[in-house]
Amino acid sequence: MTVPDHDTIIVGAGFSGIGAGISLDKAGLGDYLIIEAGDGPGGTWYWNTYPGIAVDIPSFSYQFSFEQSPEWTRTYAPGHELRAYAEHCVDKYRLRPKIRFNTKVLGAVFDDDQNLWRVEIDSGDVVTSRFLINACGALVTPNLPDIDGVDSFAGxxxxxxxxxxxxxxxxxxxxxxxxxxxxxxxxxxxxxxxxxxxxxxxxxxWCFPKFDVPLSPTVRRMMRLPGGHVVQRLISQGFVELTFTLPAQYFTINPIAKNMSKAGEAYLRKEVHDPEVREKLTPDYAVGCxxxxxxxxxxxxxxxxxxxxxxxxxxxxxxxxxxxxxxxxxxxxxxxxATGFKVMDTDEMPTFSVTGAGGRSWSRHWQEHRLQAYEGVSVPGFPNFFTVFGPYGYVGSSYFALIETQTHHIVRCLKHARHKSARRVEVTQEANDRYFDEMMRKRHRQIFWQESCQRANSYYFDKNGDAPLRPTTTLEAYWRSRRFPLRDYAFSS
Known part of the structure; x- marks a missing residue:
């Protein structure tokens, strides 16, 4: 029996990879390696450094719940502060010795006989692990426009x-x-x-005003008080849930959502003087598409x-x-x-090729069966493989809420595997089908299925016309990560 180099390999040292590493350490599963293509942590905030870059979720929510920073200078943190926060988390939780920087993962192949993953990196070496976690983010790989002559520009x-x-x-x-x-x-x-x-x-x-103000010394001192950061986070989370998650996921029963277009039009009238330009800037689809x-x-x-x-x-x-x-x-x-990223591209989720049990191709599986994953984490036929940003996992609130929810799900599986001395963990087809059917039943209330969204040209939609966002609240996703039945997975040695 082959002994793998590591118990777990995590691909990506953005906040998903950082959160996965911290969660594994807390669970006593510290034999892992994080592989990162860049020369520093941060993921999206490492690669994206354009002028004006900043988070569009309040800083109080865009951070780990267990590591709330008192160092934010604004209500919406600029990009360099997010990258500094990533460095802080890596150092505080002693992840740096477990990260291999400047290393790109080219592909991963599951060894059916040994129940382990063989991960090929750009040096030509192969690193093995029992379990593999895809922590590649969604806003990393640039989407280049399909325009004639784009490579011929002389400037x-x-x-x-x-x-x-x-x-x-x-x-x-x-x-x-x-x-x-x-x-x-x-x-x-x-x-x-x-x-x-x-x-x-x-x-x-659609563009809306942003309550982006400097945080006064008094506010920053409050963030250091016992319980102060809890209050700020609760207010921030409530704001995020009310302004996106609830309007988008419960559009058909949420009157607030139906009035957001009027607010957007009013803001356009206030900001843009020329009526012709204003007309060009006015979307003809509902807010949230x-x-x-x-x-x-x-x-x-x-x-x-x-x-x-x-x-x-x-x-x-x-x-x-x-x-x-x-x-x-x-x-x-x-x-x-400014053409965005490859978000719902089956060849970029993850950014490397994945070959599962019996030579099954990850990207081909999704091309043939549509984007789907049990609780947004696992796919049948790909044992010992978990993903943080999987289809029908993200509800649309803070990305950190997704990271903590999905890593908790993954750690539950890995702890149970250790308890049972299992070398192979695989979600059952029945559990996957049940979850996908549930997502299909609930999606009618989302904004994405309203007629006007057909004109939005949104990256939320994949080539099949699906918008694989989880039609629930953040609280429900959090609860389910702690309550999903472990019998939905097959554990074997």
């Missing part, structure tokens, strides 16, 4: 997810393709310094003389600029691709 091209800080945009003609969440943050930052900013929009985004933006100066940026909003479809990118189907070409020195 500087960069994606918001791989910002080149050596480039000085002062006095430059800049073209931005995309008006999603990243664009909402970067456009107001660069507009005052560039000569001309041309924004190419395919689908407008796609991820909304939260920013205090994004919409008003279109009042500037040096900013142009273009809604004509792009025909091609030339060596000197962007040509639209109406025959016009906007010249540019810098091309910024």
């Amino acid at each position: 500087v091209t960069m994606h918001t997810a791989r910002w080149d800080h050596s480039q000085d945009l002062s006095g430059k003609r800049v073209a931005v393709i995309g008006t999603g969440a990243s664009a909402v943050q970067v456009i107001p930052e660069i507009a005052p310094v560039v000569k001309q900013l041309t924004v190419f929009q395919r689908t407008p985004i 796609k991820r909304p933006g939260f920013h205090n100066t994004y919409l008003s940026t279109y009042n500037r003389d040096n900013v142009e909003l273009v809604t004509e479809p792009i025909d091609k990118i030339t060596g000197s600029g962007v040509a639209t189907v109406d025959g016009a070409t906007r010249e540019a020195d810098v091309l910024i691709l």
Whole structure:
């Protein structure tokens, strides 16, 4: 019998990987290795460093419940503070010696005979483990636009997810393709310094004001008081649940959700002076069909003389600029691709190839059977493999709530496996089917199934037309991670 190099391998040292490592240590399952492609922890907050990057969930919620920081300087933390928080967690919980940085996982193959995973890394080596946890996040792999000539642009091209800080945009003609969440943050930052900013929009985004204010010394002192951080977190969590989770997941029975479009239209009227530009910026789908933006100066940026909003479809990118189907070409020195990430792409969930029992392909399995996973964690046919960001796991609130929920689920399985001396853990087909059927029964009340969402061009939807978000509240997901029947898994030696 082959003895694996580690009991568990975790792929990714973003907050999912950090949370998984901490949970394993707390459970006494400390024989693990975290493999990370970057040279530091943080995941999304390591790779994304564009101007203006910040969290769009209040800082009090965007952190581990057991490690609440008193160091946030704003109600919505800027990106560099999130990366510093990741470094803090890695050091405080002594994870750094267990992380192998600058190492990319290329693929993982399950050994049926030995009941272990063989993980191939970019050095050519293979590392083995009994269990494998996919902690790759969703906002990491850039989505490059399928536009003719995108590689022929003679100027500087960069994606918001791989910002080149050596480039000085002062006095430059800049073209931005995309008006999603990243664009909402970067456009107001660069507009005052560039000569001309041309924004190419395919689908407008709902944008709302953001209560983003500096945290006074008094507030920060309160965060250090016993119980002070608990009160702040409860208020913050309530806000998050009321503004997204409940309106999105219970749209058909939630009157608040149906009035959010009116609030968005009122904010547009207040911020945008030109009625024609305002019309272009007004979505024709309900709030929540796609991820909304939260920013205090994004919409008003279109009042500037040096900013142009273009809604004509792009025909091609030339060596000197962007040509639209109406025959016009906007010249540019810098091309910024604010085109988001590969979120619901079966080849990017995870970012490496996975071959399960009997040579079964993970991506092909999802292509043939639709995106689905038991409680968003496990898939039949892939023993000893768990994922943090799986389909029908995320309810849409703080990503940290998802991490803590899913890692608790995983640890329950691993502790039970140790108790039973089991070398193989696999969710049953019956349990998977039961959970997927439940998700299908409940999804009709979500915002995503309203008619207007067909026009949203949202990354929430996969190629099958499904929106694999969990149609429940954060509290229910938390409770189920502690109560799902362990008999839904087969434990064997």
